[in-house]
Amino acid sequence: xxxxxxxxxxxxxxxxxxxxxxxxxxxEKLYPMINDNLEIILACDCGYTQEIIPEVIYKRYKDMREN
Ligand SMILES: [Zn+2]
Numbered sequence: 001x002x003x004x005x006x007x008x009x010x011x012x013x014x015x016x017x018x019x020x021x022x023x024x025x026x027x028e029k030l031y032p033m034i035n036d037n038l039e040i041i042l043a044c045d046c047g048y049t050q051e052i053i054p055e056v057i058y059k060r061y062k063d064m065r066e067n
Contacts, residue, residue: 001058006040007032009061010053018060023048 010032014020021030023044030042042050
């Protein structure tokens, strides 16, 4: 999946009625960010980052475009 699609998938998930991914520190909603390896990760304004993105987010994005 291209990074642009990953960003869109994460943003759609975070603004859908699915349970949003939140920061372990401050409980704010995480947002997509690109890291030094040009990989999409999740980040929070407090400095928290999370590299593991649940596959279900990308699956939902693909499913919604196929159906
Ligand atoms: Zn935070």
